[in-house]
Amino acid sequence: MEAPSSPRSAALYYWGGNTETFNGIMDDHFLWEDVQPADDLQKKTAVKSSNTNTTAQLQMRDYKRRQLKFTLSMEDDDSHWMFLKPHSALSLRDCFVEADATTHEEEKLKDKLAIGKKDGSSGYRGYFGIGMEDLKNKDGTRDLVAEEGGDNTGKGDQKEGFDCGLENVSGYHENGLSRKAYIDFFGADSWPDECKHASVAGFRRTMVEYQQALLGLSDKLMIALAVSLSSGGASVPMDYFIAQSRNPMCTLRLLHYPPMPKSNNVHQRSELINSPNGCGAHTDYGLFTILQQDEIGGLQIRNKSMQWIDARPVPGSFVINVGDMLSWWTEGEFASTVHRVISPALRNGNEDDNESKHRYSIPFFFNPDHDAVVKPIQYIGSESGQSCQGKNAIEILKERYAGTFK
Ligand SMILES: O=C(O)CCC(=O)C(=O)O
Ligand SMILES: [Fe+2]
Numbered sequence: 001m002e003a004p005s006s007p008r009s010a011a012l013y014y015w016g017g018n019t020e021t022f023n024g025i026m027d028d029h030f031l032w033e034d035v036q037p038a039d040d041l042q043k044k045t046a047v048k049s050s051n052t053n054t055t056a057q058l059q060m061r062d063y064k065r066r067q068l069k070f071t072l073s074m075e076d077d078d079s080h081w082m083f084l085k086p087h088s089a090l091s092l093r094d095c096f097v098e099a100d101a102t103t104h105e106e107e108k109l110k111d112k113l114a115i116g117k118k119d120g121s122s123g124y125r126g127y128f129g130i131g132m133e134d135l136k137n138k139d140g141t142r143d144l145v146a147e148e149g150g151d152n153t154g155k156g157d158q159k160e161g162f163d164c165g166l167e168n169v170s171g172y173h174e175n176g177l178s179r180k181a182y183i184d185f186f187g188a189d190s191w192p193d194e195c196k197h198a199s200v201a202g203f204r205r206t207m208v209e210y211q212q213a214l215l216g217l218s219d220k221l222m223i224a225l226a227v228s229l230s231s232g233g234a235s236v237p238m239d240y241f242i243a244q245s246r247n248p249m250c251t252l253r254l255l256h257y258p259p260m261p262k263s264n265n266v267h268q269r270s271e272l273i274n275s276p277n278g279c280g281a282h283t284d285y286g287l288f289t290i291l292q293q294d295e296i297g298g299l300q301i302r303n304k305s306m307q308w309i310d311a312r313p314v315p316g317s318f319v320i321n322v323g324d325m326l327s328w329w330t331e332g333e334f335a336s337t338v339h340r341v342i343s344p345a346l347r348n349g350n351e352d353d354n355e356s357k358h359r360y361s362i363p364f365f366f367n368p369d370h371d372a373v374v375k376p377i378q379y380i381g382s383e384s385g386q387s388c389q390g391k392n393a394i395e396i397l398k399e400r401y402a403g404t405f406k
Contacts, residue, residue: 113190115163116405123184124251124401125163130258131156132406136280140324140400141336147306148281156406158277158343162254164189164207168247177370181394184401185249185370211252214290214364218248221288221320221366229330229377236377241287241329244372249286249397250365257298257359259346276300278341278359284323285400286367286393291319296359302338311339324400325368325393331376370394 115126134156137144168186177186191204222241229236237243257278278298293299299311299319311319321337344357368374375390 113162113192115190122190123180123187124405125165125187126190127162128160128405130158130160133157133159133161133404134280134406135282135340135404137282138280138400138404139283139336139338140285140396141283141327141332142338144281144283144338155277157279157341158260159255159257159279159341161256163251164191164211165251166211166248177394181370181398185394185397186247207252210362211250211364214252214366215248215250217290218245218250218288218366221290225288225326225334229333240377241368245287245366245368247369249367249370249393251367252364253362255359255361255363257341257343257361259356259358260343261346276340276342278343279339281338281340282404283327283336283338284321284363284365285325285397286323286365287326287329288323289319289321289363289365291321291361291363293319293361294359296344296357298342298344298359299361300340300342302340308340323365323367325374325396328374329377367397368393 110127110129113127115122115124115128115132117126136157137148165185167188168182189204194203219242222245223238226236226238226240226242229240260277276298281302291299293311293313295313297310297313299313300308301311301321303309321339322334324336326334327336341359341361344359346356370393372393373390374393374396
């Protein structure tokens with residue numbers, strides 16, 4: 001097999017093939033935690049993976065069997081964590097609200113940075129407003145409309161966001177992409193002008209560095225996932241996912257959920273709980289999502305028994321959601337994480353109440369190469385389960401975006 005061309009993957013490639021590799025990657029800075037149903041949260045136990053291949057593998061097996069999601073924490077002395085910590089407060093609050101003193105200026109900035117401009121100059125990168133994305137009952141591997149009931153309200157998710165991604169400098173010809181696909185998934189990001197808006201000075205660099213750190217973590221995760229699939233007679237090459245993710249189509253997203261009016265009416269309140277407006281029930285599209293959330297809460301994960309479980313924020317940890325492509329690739333061995341977000345409540349029904357909480361989160365969507373063919377891994381050998389007819393990753397992404405963005 002040829003060595004991958006990107007330096008990031010090449011380094012991992014050359015480590016490959018011996019038992020020390022996995023130990024080196026899954027070092028003891030990783031801490032796996034289960035997410036229990038809400039009433040059991042207090043009893044939550046954190047299990048630290050030992051420094052051996054087998055134990056870490058068993059940990060992964062254990063988590064995927066539960067088909068929930070797993071939370072990955074890193075200790076303070078881990079280089080990623082040390083890097084991430086200063087940026088954990090980074091959010092739309094810093095980017096837009098404090099950037100400009102007046103609402104008028106803020107609106108102008110949002111307009112300038114808008115995602116998916118009609119003239120085709122911006123792809124899936126930039127700012128999107130409240131209601132522009134509608135994730136309710138959007139999934140690729142199951143029938144959420146049937147499972148969750150009801151159609152979409154058409155109101156869209158009550159959140160705003162800013163998306164950026166990796167800019168691929170080599171251009172679309174070299175990558176065998178159409179110009180549009182290139183702009184959508186690899187083109188220039190829409191950055192705020194740091195000269196004009198002093199309070200966002202350093203924003204671009206921070207976002208790029210944060211992405212680089214998460215790419216490193218993604219490599220580790222991809223190896224861990226492949227290795228964990230290799231037990232029980234099946235043998236999945238360790239670089240199975242990495243080899244198909246050398247120029248990954250990633251999106252780093254800053255999200256802001258403003259508080260919503262809280263109803264005293266019992267009926268209305270239960271309706272609100274059943275149809276969360278922050279972000280409707282959905283699954284993510286790619287391999288996995290590395291999500292950082294603030295302390296407000298509201299994220300819920302659906303477990304195998306179809307219960308909604310609070311994915312309560314664990315300070316200093318990421319939530320890792322399994323995406324549809326990983327689910328297809330592994331025929332549901334790693335099942336996509338069904339999740340949703342309930343908006344924070346407006347205190348006293350008053351927007352100016354300082355106690356009214358705004359929620360901020362930062363998901364990093366890790367998607368493979370545009371031409372990665374997503375079909376069941378032959379090494380697993382199972383014929384059953386989900387299928388996606390071996391589509392290219394970019395086709396899957398395009399379809400999902402078209403179905404969720406207005
Ligand atoms: O804000 C969150 O915690 C989750 C966001 C999310 O699920 C998404 O954007 O796909
Ligand atoms: Fe999501």
